[in-house]
Amino acid sequence: MNGFVERPRFSCTLGGALSTVTAIHGTVPIVHAAAGCGGNLFTAQLGGSGYYGSGYCGGLSAPGSNVSEHEIVFGGEERLAEQIRTTLEIMEGECYVVLTGCMTDIIGDDIRSAVQEFRGTGAPVAGVETGGFKGTSYKGYDLALSALFRQVVAETDERATNRVNLWGLVPGLDPFFRGDLLELQRLLALVGVQASTFFVPGEGVRDLVEAGKAAANIVVSQQHGIAAAEAFRERFGTPYLALELPIGPSASARFLRQVAEFLGLDGQLVERVIERETADYYRFVERVADFYCDTDLQHYVAVVGNATSALPYTRFLAEDLGWLPSLVVVTDNLPDEERSRIALSLDSLPHGGKPALVFETDASVIAGHLTRAWRPSGGERYQKRFAPAFVLGSTLEQEPAAAVGARHLSVSYPVFNRVIVNRGYAGFHGALHLVEDLLSTYFGGA
Amino acid sequence: MAHHTDQKVLPKREDRLRTCHAYGGTSCALVQESRGGCLVRSERSFTQVCNCQMSLALTMVTTIPDAVIIMHAPPGCGGSNVSMDLYVRNGLNARGEKKAPLIWFTSNLDEADVIAGGEEKLEATIVEADLRFRPRLIFVVSTCTPGIIGDDIDAVAGRVRSRVAATVVPLHCEGFKTRISATGYDAVYHGLARYVQLAPHDAQRLAEESSGQALLDERRKSRRVNVFNVYSIGRSDEVELARLLELIGLEARFYPNFARPEAFTELTEASLNVSICATHDDYFLTFLEERYGIPYLIDTMPIGIRNTGRWLRAVAARFGLEEQAERVIAAEEAELERALSDYRPPLAGKRVYLGGGEMRVAATAMLMHELGCEVVGFRAHHYDEFGDDLYLTAAQDRPGMEVNVATTQTFELANLIERAQPDLYLGHSGSNAWVAKLGVPTLPIFSAPQTYLGYLGVFEVARRAVRLTANRAFQEQLRRHTRQPYRESWYRNDPFAYITDGADGAGGRP
Ligand code: SF4
Numbered sequence: 001m002n003g004f005v006e007r008p009r010f011s012c013t014l015g016g017a018l019s020t021v022t023a024i025h026g027t028v029p030i031v032h033a034a035a036g037c038g039g040n041l042f043t044a045q046l047g048g049s050g051y052y053g054s055g056y057c058g059g060l061s062a063p064g065s066n067v068s069e070h071e072i073v074f075g076g077e078e079r080l081a082e083q084i085r086t087t088l089e090i091m092e093g094e095c096y097v098v099l100t101g102c103m104t105d106i107i108g109d110d111i112r113s114a115v116q117e118f119r120g121t122g123a124p125v126a127g128v129e130t131g132g133f134k135g136t137s138y139k140g141y142d143l144a145l146s147a148l149f150r151q152v153v154a155e156t157d158e159r160a161t162n163r164v165n166l167w168g169l170v171p172g173l174d175p176f177f178r179g180d181l182l183e184l185q186r187l188l189a190l191v192g193v194q195a196s197t198f199f200v201p202g203e204g205v206r207d208l209v210e211a212g213k214a215a216a217n218i219v220v221s222q223q224h225g226i227a228a229a230e231a232f233r234e235r236f237g238t239p240y241l242a243l244e245l246p247i248g249p250s251a252s253a254r255f256l257r258q259v260a261e262f263l264g265l266d267g268q269l270v271e272r273v274i275e276r277e278t279a280d281y282y283r284f285v286e287r288v289a290d291f292y293c294d295t296d297l298q299h300y301v302a303v304v305g306n307a308t309s310a311l312p313y314t315r316f317l318a319e320d321l322g323w324l325p326s327l328v329v330v331t332d333n334l335p336d337e338e339r340s341r342i343a344l345s346l347d348s349l350p351h352g353g354k355p356a357l358v359f360e361t362d363a364s365v366i367a368g369h370l371t372r373a374w375r376p377s378g379g380e381r382y383q384k385r386f387a388p389a390f391v392l393g394s395t396l397e398q399e400p401a402a403a404v405g406a407r408h409l410s411v412s413y414p415v416f417n418r419v420i421v422n423r424g425y426a427g428f429h430g431a432l433h434l435v436e437d438l439l440s441t442y443f444g445g446a
Numbered sequence: 447m448a449h450h451t452d453q454k455v456l457p458k459r460e461d462r463l464r465t466c467h468a469y470g471g472t473s474c475a476l477v478q479e480s481r482g483g484c485l486v487r488s489e490r491s492f493t494q495v496c497n498c499q500m501s502l503a504l505t506m507v508t509t510i511p512d513a514v515i516i517m518h519a520p521p522g523c524g525g526s527n528v529s530m531d532l533y534v535r536n537g538l539n540a541r542g543e544k545k546a547p548l549i550w551f552t553s554n555l556d557e558a559d560v561i562a563g564g565e566e567k568l569e570a571t572i573v574e575a576d577l578r579f580r581p582r583l584i585f586v587v588s589t590c591t592p593g594i595i596g597d598d599i600d601a602v603a604g605r606v607r608s609r610v611a612a613t614v615v616p617l618h619c620e621g622f623k624t625r626i627s628a629t630g631y632d633a634v635y636h637g638l639a640r641y642v643q644l645a646p647h648d649a650q651r652l653a654e655e656s657s658g659q660a661l662l663d664e665r666r667k668s669r670r671v672n673v674f675n676v677y678s679i680g681r682s683d684e685v686e687l688a689r690l691l692e693l694i695g696l697e698a699r700f701y702p703n704f705a706r707p708e709a710f711t712e713l714t715e716a717s718l719n720v721s722i723c724a725t726h727d728d729y730f731l732t733f734l735e736e737r738y739g740i741p742y743l744i745d746t747m748p749i750g751i752r753n754t755g756r757w758l759r760a761v762a763a764r765f766g767l768e769e770q771a772e773r774v775i776a777a778e779e780a781e782l783e784r785a786l787s788d789y790r791p792p793l794a795g796k797r798v799y800l801g802g803g804e805m806r807v808a809a810t811a812m813l814m815h816e817l818g819c820e821v822v823g824f825r826a827h828h829y830d831e832f833g834d835d836l837y838l839t840a841a842q843d844r845p846g847m848e849v850n851v852a853t854t855q856t857f858e859l860a861n862l863i864e865r866a867q868p869d870l871y872l873g874h875s876g877s878n879a880w881v882a883k884l885g886v887p888t889l890p891i892f893s894a895p896q897t898y899l900g901y902l903g904v905f906e907v908a909r910r911a912v913r914l915t916a917n918r919a920f921q922e923q924l925r926r927h928t929r930q931p932y933r934e935s936w937y938r939n940d941p942f943a944y945i946t947d948g949a950d951g952a953g954g955r956p
Contacts, residue, residue: 002554003567004553004567005521005551005554008521011522011525012525015522031495034590034622035495035496035497035625035627036495036496036499036500037522037621039498039501039526040500040524041525042876043526044525044526047528048529053879054879054880056931059876059879060494060496060854060880061880061930068622069622072594086491086492086944090932090936091931091933092931092932092933102520102560102590103594103622106591132519132521132523132591133591134556134557136521364578414528416528
């Protein structure tokens with residue numbers, strides 16, 4: 001049983017599924033739920049993810065059956081059929097996806113046959129049950145992707161050796177998913193691999209339909225998107241590699257080597273790329289070193305983020321920037337096996353001692369961990385303080401960080417104190433942006 | 447006399463008022479057809495998602511300081527609160543309160559709870575929220591799922607009463623129960639009426655004992671009025687209205703948004719309750735009249751020159767202050783007119799379209815006429831009998847003006863805007879970007895801290911309208927480089943083609 005949460009860092013299954021589906025350009029969702037789910041979940045995405053808005057067919061333009069008491073009593077299948085029919089009539093989509101909410105799952109509407117009826121009439125029509133009580137947005141991401149892989153990706157025997165699909169960052173929940181995916185796509189292209197992410201500008205439904213041609217799938221999360229990778233493998237036999245999201249030169253070099261080994265790429269080319277990218281990275285960093293060193297900007301750090309991002313941030317700060325991680329808080333509800341895996345990979349942190357690791361979603365409890373890690377001093381003359389201190393977390397950590405005298409940057413859901421467009425923190429270029437944003441807090445923020 | 451607040455659960459607006467959420471035609475025809483009762487069953491065979499009564503209830507309760515919100519729901523409902531946090535912090539700050547984060551919990555119902563019921567979980571959440579924050583009020587917002595599985599939130603509130611320091615206020619906000627999301631306002635008022643102390647201890651006794659007249663006279667002397675604000679009104683709007691009321695000799699206090707819980711016990715010490723927006727307050731003001739004998743005023747919205755004057759005159763008349771009001775209005779209008787002189791020429795003949803709340807859009811239509819613009823049409827989130835007067839008055843200026851009733855429904859909006867090609871759209875949040883993508887600049891009709899109400903509001907709207915129409919490059923570029931998710935054929939279709947008579951929910955209207 002899941003207990004209550006104060007200020008949760010996710011919405012529901014439908015929320016994750018909806019932000020995933022509407023992130024694929026050309027996709028038209030059909031929300032088979034009570035009228036308010038869509039509006040509420042869009043507002044959660046907007047204020048949770050740096051004002052990441054509606055795009056092609058999200059927000060208040062998403063078609064929805066808006067079921068009411070009548071459907072709760074008599075069933076909603078008729079209304080759904082009507083809504084699919086009228087949606088196909090009026091909305092221009094390359095793919096339509098029916099997503100259900102709590103109400104329609106509780107009354108047990110059979111969406112499979114409703115969807116079946118409209119198959120083969122043109123653009124693909126898919127459907128998946130995503131009633132909010134099934135779990136968090138992360139589950140919605142996996143359910144939606146799995147459904148798309150099963151129902152929308154075209155059959156094919158073709159396998160292109162240099163082609164992969166790349167996912168693992170949840171739209172609307174991993175606030176930098178676009179910038180991060182673009183950077184990883186860039187890096188893979190440099191080593192001769194064409195990566196489809198479905199979610200970045202320039203990509204869309206067509207890339208999804210042709211995803212079966214990939215030789216492998218790469219998931220840059222060890223938790224989110226794994227069930228979808230399994231679904232993909234089940235259908236196409238495609239192997240997948242689940243890697244840590246690479247942030248910074250060290251992690252990015254490892255990432256490229258791991259991918260190269262998995263795909264059997266030309267090792268020399270990969271090493272040349274790593275060498276050049278790393279050199280470029282330091283060409284920039286050496287210029288900021290004057291300011292960094294004269295101001296003494298090394299920090300003790302606490303990272304609050306989801307299972308995908310908390311460790312990668314910590315690792316970059318420890319192994320490239322030379323900061324001292326004190327605390328890592330992983331904010332999604334994870335089963336025990338996943339927790340042990342994260343605990344284990346924390347052991348491989350190279351420098352600066354091992355930070356405390358906690359699994360917690362609840363805002364006040366997280367604030368409590370911060371205070372315990374960096375207890376404000378009692379005013380003695382000689383203080384063994386953890387200062388200067390920095391918190392990379394959600395906007396909810398703003399006050400707790402201030403309370404312990406730490407600087408703060410919003411990097412994880414919910415982010416409502418900054419606007420995020422194409423910024424990313426992954427790879428080589430992303431890490432440079434992260435350095436800029438971290439150091440700019442010295443002046444009150446970028 | 448019995449009031450709906452005597453019942454555990456409030457009625458939906460469909461059962462209480464003559465409501466409609468799907469219509470396309472003209473202002474006059476809307477009023478006629480509504481009065482004839484033929485709109486109440488209108489539906490659509492194609493719909494887009496929107497906000498439900500839960501969201502609107504949250505726009506009220508999240509603003510109240512020293513209160514904690516508990517969503518009794520699966521984890522998604524109330525996720526919108528992350529977008530409320532900054533608004534609430536800034537709103538508190540503007541009112542001299544300490545900026546504080548918005549505190550809310552989810553009881554986090556899961557599959558097991560759907561089968562076994564979630565009351566125990568809610569109980570645990572309430573107890574913990576009380577322990578952590580020691581708030582004065584805990585609002586328990588019940589959404590669709592507990593509504594269906596039959597959780598009794600009032601019973602839970604009763605059970606925990608002795609174990610918590612806060613007053614627990616259950617709110618019934620199941621989205622699926624009503625098409626009229628403004629029911630959410632009633633839901634909050636229902637909870638306030640039933641669970642929150644609204645008078646000093648002896649006031650209620652007085653009201654019950656005396657003929658009421660003595661008490662009333664006593665209050666009238668105070669010249670204090672309660673003005674009922676709404677989420678869409680910023681602090682600067684309150685300052686403007688308080689300024690005007692003060693000029694005619696009245697003192698204004700604002701409820702319920704951003705009012706401190708303890709301030710509610712002074713609510714019944716006013717001589718008049720004044721609504722700013724009829725969509726918002728009738729449920730509560732009728733209650734306060736019936737229970738505490740406080741008269742109320744629900745008239746037009748103080749937006750634009752005519753309506754601000756009308757609103758002020760109506761308030762003043764209750765106190766015999768008509769002459770002061772006339773003097774104030776004349777002086778204010780003259781001053782405003784001078785200030786508008788630079789803004790009138792660029793606005794003359796500008797074609798505008800509007801969309802938003804029932805009362806606000808009609809009042810804004812009149813405002814835009816006053817500024818010399820041509821209002822091509824407007825859209826209201828819903829329609830009910832409170833609009834009759836205002837909609838007829840608005841139509842006097844232009845009888846053929848197009849009116850669409852729709853809770854957002856951006857597909858109808860896109861069609862209407864593409865036909866009308868207005869110079870400016872004034873719209874509710876959530877819809878503006880869709881209009882901008884059609885190349886039209888948009889003025890959000892509420893966006894604290896900007897002023898919209900009273901005479902200052904007229905000036906500010908004019909000033910913003912001139913600014914927004916002075917450079918529409920952003921919108922034109924958006925139009926060129928993005929597209930709406932509709933088929934080309936949709937723009938050639940009747941914008942109201944998917945509105946049905948609702949009898950069987952099928953088929954388009956001819
Ligand atoms: S939790 Fe259920 S009712 Fe609430 S938004 Fe999610 S799907 Fe809708």
